[in-house]
Every structure is written in C-alpha cells, then in structure tokens.
Amino acid sequence: MSNTRAEVAYQRSVAAFRNPTLDLLHARHAPFVVAVLSIVFTADRPAVAVSDAHAEIGEALEELRAAGYDEDDRRLPAGTAREICRHWVRVGWLAPQIEDDVEVYRLSAHAVGALDIAGRAGGGRARVSRSRVRTLLEAVERLARDAETDPEQRIAMLLAERDALDAEITRLRNDEAEPIDDEQLFEEAENVLHLARELPADFSRVAESIKAMQRDVVADLRRDVRPTGEILREYLQRGRHVMQATPEGRAFEGALRLIGDPEHIDRLTDQLHTLLTQPFSRLMAPAQRADLDAIGRQVEQGVQEVLTAQRRASQVITAQVRTHDPVRDRQVDELLRGVMSGLQVWMQDSKAGDRVEPLHTFPVADIGHLRQSLSDLHPPGAPAPLPAAEDVEFVDADTRAWGGPRYAELEAYVATLGDRFDLAEAFEGAADDTRRPVDLLGLLEIAHRNGMTETGDISIAEARRPDGTSRRFAFGTVTASTVKELPHD
Structure with missing residues (x-):
C-alpha cells in the first residue's frame, strides 16, 4: 500500500527534525546554546582550546544566573561548563580535535548552520532585492549555458554576453552610464553577506565528510581479511585520493580552483577593504560591516580547515594500513569478546555491591635469569658436575x-x-x-x-x-x- 502525500511529507519532516541543526534550534535550552556558541566561536576564532571554552562558558553561565535568567528551568542548563560541553559533543554540536598538541573545540557543520538560521531570523526578514534577483537570473543563465550541448547555441550566448559588455564599455567611455545609488549598492552588499553566511557551514560539512570517510575506511580495514598486499594497494590509493571519496570533497575541489590560490584570497580581501571605504558602507550596521570584512578570513580559514582534515585523514589511513595486522586484530577481537562473555557470566551471579578488583599490572613470568650482554658468551652460572664414570648407565654396549x-x-x-x-x-x-x-x-x-x-x-x-x-x-x-x-x- 502506497503512502499518501501527507504521510510522505510528514515522514520527510520527521527525518529533517532528526538533524542536529534543527535539534539544536528546538532544544530545551536553545537560546542559551545559540547565544554562548555565537560569542565563544567567531569568524576570527573558529577553534577554541577546551580549557578556555570551559572557562568562558562557565563565566557566561554565572553572569546569566546572577542576572536572574535561571528562574525558569528551561532557560539555563544545570551542571558545570565542562558537563555542558560534554553534552554538546555527545549530541554533535561541538567537535573536539587535537591541533598543535592542544585539544580544541570546533563548531560542527550542524551548529554553524543553526547559528546562521538563528542569526538570519533575529536580524529581520530577507528582502527581495534587485541584487538577489539578478544573482538568481545570472546563476540560471550560467547553468543553461553550461548545460547547452549545441556548440552554435553556446557561441550565440557568448556573443550576446560580449555585445552587452561592449555596450556597457561604450556608455562608460561616452559618460552615458548612470551612477549607481548607495541604496542599490547597499542591497548588493546585503546579498553578498547572505551568500557568505553559507560558507562556514559548507566548509565544516566538507571537513566532517572527510573525517567520516576516514572512520569508515579504518573500520573497514580492521574487518578486512584479504591478503595484506591487496589491502595495501587499495587503501593507500584511497588515502592519496581522500578528497575524491565524498561528494562534498569533489565539490570542494572544484571550488578550490577558484579560491585556493593565495593571490585570489588576497585580492578578495583587498576588494572587501576597498568596499568598506565607499560611501554606501555608511548605510550598513556595524555588525554588517564586521561580517563583510571577515569574509576573506572565513574563506581562508575554511580552506585551511578542509585541507587539514584531508591531510590528517591521509596520514591516519596510511598509518593504519602500514600497521595493519589481521591476525593481531582478530586476537584483540577475540580477547574483547572473551572479556564481554566473562562480564555477562559475572553479572548473572553478582550483586549490586559486588566489586571487581582491577588488574593494575600484568603477571610477570618467572624465567630465572636473562642474559644481560650478548658479548658475554659464558653461562650465567657454573654447570652441574658430571657424574662419575662408574655411575653412568648405558643403554647398550x-x-x-x-x-x-x-x-x-x-x-x-x-x-x-x-x-x-x-x-x-x-x-x-x-x-x-x-x-x-x-x-x-x-x-x-x-x-x-x-x-x-x-x-x-x-x-x-x-x-x-x-x-x-x-x-x-x-x-x-x-x-x-x-x-x-x-x-x-
């Protein structure tokens, strides 16, 4: 029996609300989570040391409690900042990592998306501006041109685009072009900010897809019982081409050709600084000016985050392949299964107050004496004396x-x-x-x-x-x- 349209829509909605992004926005303490994450993690500070994050979140929690925001149990979470951060890691809002031998927190792609949604909802409704419509029309026109398979049609489109550019150049040379007013430039700047809001979540999503692929590869490798040579060839190949292993990674490689060059990022930064000196920038709120100025840094940090995830995944996969030992892995699995079986047997007869004494050290085999120097060929002790000849019994003559x-x-x-x-x-x-x-x-x-x-x-x-x-x-x-x-x- 096929599902009705309502059932299909409802099932799709249920699946969407299982996403950690919407789960964050509908969580019990969502306002606190969004507020704290937005002040601890900024465009200039995408990674925060664990100890610093605990201290800053604890300070914010104390300030809000002192201001009386804890009167309603649903407003502020209970527990210490460390316990709160552990919960956020468990539900997928924070991602702990090791950077330069320091454990840090980073926002997950779901948390970045949730902060973006909350920021847009709290910043007023989006306007249907000329700039946004033009961006849509240009994107559709570019898609239609790239999808066209007839060479003559593509040539005609390019010629029309060139004629429009030539006409614009002629008007500028003849001083016939009308100056663009500040209101329109402000609308275009808002459209740029709207497009840039998606970038941090996109970069984080690519990095997380690479990390998930790395975990899948390592898990598959541990379950693999094929010959070692065959395993080495396949998994080393996957380690070298880790970026092509996910759809997000392949899409990022295409974007990297546009923004990966440091000269492109420097030119983008210079253009943004120039825009902030134009008269229309006075119409922008301070937060908008800061967001526009941070676009270049966000792009650079996002590229670095993805490339770091790619490099770390390649190193982990390569190291796992080189140390892969199916026999040892099976022995470890058998040992763990034996431990679990013993625990299940113990649980059947144990009581609530029973304790298991931990094994602090492994037992040491009594092997007597070990040779301490390979250069000393003498035995560690004198051999036992030989018996007298008359005491020796021979089997036969x-x-x-x-x-x-x-x-x-x-x-x-x-x-x-x-x-x-x-x-x-x-x-x-x-x-x-x-x-x-x-x-x-x-x-x-x-x-x-x-x-x-x-x-x-x-x-x-x-x-x-x-x-x-x-x-x-x-x-x-x-x-x-x-x-x-x-x-x-």
Whole structure:
C-alpha cells in the first residue's frame, strides 16, 4: 500500500527534525546554546582550546544566573561548563580535535548552520532585492549555458554576453552610464553577506565528510581479511585520493580552483577593504560591516580547515594500513569478546555491591635469569658436575662403543708401560677396544696431565672405529711419564 502525500511529507519532516541543526534550534535550552556558541566561536576564532571554552562558558553561565535568567528551568542548563560541553559533543554540536598538541573545540557543520538560521531570523526578514534577483537570473543563465550541448547555441550566448559588455564599455567611455545609488549598492552588499553566511557551514560539512570517510575506511580495514598486499594497494590509493571519496570533497575541489590560490584570497580581501571605504558602507550596521570584512578570513580559514582534515585523514589511513595486522586484530577481537562473555557470566551471579578488583599490572613470568650482554658468551652460572664414570648407565654396549674415551682402561694400561713411553707406540700396543680415535685423544690428555715432551719427529698412529673402519693420524712425536711429574723449584 502506497503512502499518501501527507504521510510522505510528514515522514520527510520527521527525518529533517532528526538533524542536529534543527535539534539544536528546538532544544530545551536553545537560546542559551545559540547565544554562548555565537560569542565563544567567531569568524576570527573558529577553534577554541577546551580549557578556555570551559572557562568562558562557565563565566557566561554565572553572569546569566546572577542576572536572574535561571528562574525558569528551561532557560539555563544545570551542571558545570565542562558537563555542558560534554553534552554538546555527545549530541554533535561541538567537535573536539587535537591541533598543535592542544585539544580544541570546533563548531560542527550542524551548529554553524543553526547559528546562521538563528542569526538570519533575529536580524529581520530577507528582502527581495534587485541584487538577489539578478544573482538568481545570472546563476540560471550560467547553468543553461553550461548545460547547452549545441556548440552554435553556446557561441550565440557568448556573443550576446560580449555585445552587452561592449555596450556597457561604450556608455562608460561616452559618460552615458548612470551612477549607481548607495541604496542599490547597499542591497548588493546585503546579498553578498547572505551568500557568505553559507560558507562556514559548507566548509565544516566538507571537513566532517572527510573525517567520516576516514572512520569508515579504518573500520573497514580492521574487518578486512584479504591478503595484506591487496589491502595495501587499495587503501593507500584511497588515502592519496581522500578528497575524491565524498561528494562534498569533489565539490570542494572544484571550488578550490577558484579560491585556493593565495593571490585570489588576497585580492578578495583587498576588494572587501576597498568596499568598506565607499560611501554606501555608511548605510550598513556595524555588525554588517564586521561580517563583510571577515569574509576573506572565513574563506581562508575554511580552506585551511578542509585541507587539514584531508591531510590528517591521509596520514591516519596510511598509518593504519602500514600497521595493519589481521591476525593481531582478530586476537584483540577475540580477547574483547572473551572479556564481554566473562562480564555477562559475572553479572548473572553478582550483586549490586559486588566489586571487581582491577588488574593494575600484568603477571610477570618467572624465567630465572636473562642474559644481560650478548658479548658475554659464558653461562650465567657454573654447570652441574658430571657424574662419575662408574655411575653412568648405558643403554647398550653399542652406545658405549661410540662414546667418549675409556679413561679408566687407558690409565690402567699406561701404568704398565714403565717410567716413560712413546705415545704412538703405546697406542699401537693397546687393546682393540681402546684404539678408537677418541681413545687417542684420551691418551694424549693423560700424557699432558702427567707431563709430556714433544719432539720435531713425526709419529703415525692407526685408529679403529667400532664399525671396523680405520683412520690414520700424523702428529708430532710425544713422550710422556706414567705418573704425574711434580713441578721443579
């Protein structure tokens, strides 16, 4: 069943009133909110440090309460300035940001729009002036010319525009042009102010759309489980072209070609200063003169706000991509889900007065001793002494045959060789089970312990492995004592 016209209009109206702009204007303390935001945030001061904003809003609140404006609960909000600002951040009227390592507040696009609506409503009704109608007609004519696809028609329009300009130039040269009176110039100045009122909200809307896109990209990235290389290519591309990612950003890029050049803004500022020196400016109220003078600064600050949001979004997206780790993100998600599950279980059995002791520090693993210097290769402590040979049990004879030197058998054999012996000859005369390569080293160790002498001759000894293979060794001739020699005085 299709909705009626009344239902469609009503649903559209309900959706409009959910907008934070209209919500601000229909809020319980709307006059206070509009008044305070308008005096704290000005064209020359679009960003205010959080501490300064709290102090100024608190001072304004005290002055209004002292003047008796708190008699009706609906006029002034309760609470401190900090609590009031937190509420405004929560409902989307203030946007906290970090600028130059300082936390500041900025008006959201909704708040700027609400202040503009309140300012126009309180400043009298808008007049249907010649300037405003001419602006409309020129905009329609320009749109029709740009939308025309026939080249001949476009040429005809341009020729007509050129003929009108030539006729105006001729009248000026012949002194036939009638001077424009101050009343008409004042109307055109009002039209300029009317057009300029939309700029701050437009700039803020572009910056907020870029920030919202940045948050969406980061959230999508954390949920992305594709290969890292594919993710890097796509999201780095989005970070480099962040301005083209939103309709507001694409529209701003077109406007930036007109106002982005510093020379254009300087020329605009000079033209505004010149207008304020003209006689017709005496017809303008002081607030109108201030608003006209601030247009150049508003444009410059708005451009800077958007470019800063673009730069910050590109940096955030790039940093998130470079540190993106799907495995770690999944581990964090699993940890958070585990915490939530544990909290739900605890809530089922807990009472109102139960407390959960917070974990101030993570538990430390007892790992004994960590090496403190990589250059020190010595172990941190002396190793445990080796057990005596007779206390060692071997699995089988084959394992023992491939083990180290048989010191006990070698020492008993050396004791039978007399006072001194030749190492090579002694090894050749040993039993077969003590003539392995390791036994030659063991015999050399015993000779060194008891005192040995090396000569320039070469001795050759043949060793036999447990598997029956042999290997010959050549070394300097060594003679040794059978008992340990005492050192000489």
